[in-house]
Amino acid sequence: MKIQNKINFKSPLEFWEYLPEDERIIADVLRQIILESLPAYCKEKLSYNVPFFYGKRRICMIWPASIPWGGIKSGVLFGLCQENKLIDVNNFLTHGTNKQVFYKIYHSPQEIDYDAIVSIIQEAVEVDKLFK
DSSP states (O other): OOOGGGOOOSSHHHHHHHSOHHHHHHHHHHHHHHHHHSOTTOEEEEETTEEEEESSSEEEEEEETTSGGGOOSSSEEEEETTGGGSOOTTOOSBOOSOSSOEEEEESSGGGOOHHHHHHHHHHHHHHHHTOO
16 A cells, blocks of 8 residues: 555554644544444554554544545544444534545534544444444
8 A cells, every 4th residue: 555645654653643732632532432432342453544443344533634645634534434324313424425434524622522423433333233
């Protein structure tokens, strides 16, 4: 895989240290909510140089704007990877051009709605359980 801008983190610690402080705070809050909400069998790993969270398949990700090939100009993206299979009755997430990844972009920690994220992650985990 070709990494753009010659960024290639060797560890999650390198990723966190690379982020500007405003993005690091938002990403850290999102990460804590995700880790609290996912079952114990789920794992976190860097893919495309950003944190992805896996069950049987990719469940969600955190993509800061400072990682340029993600396509966002500012803030930190919280994305769900099988969102097209979720109901999202509250229209919490943005349904962009990607058919599978729906998202929410945060520009400050105060914008983060803990209950909404926990709810959508719980729904995503139920969808993940359906995969073989």
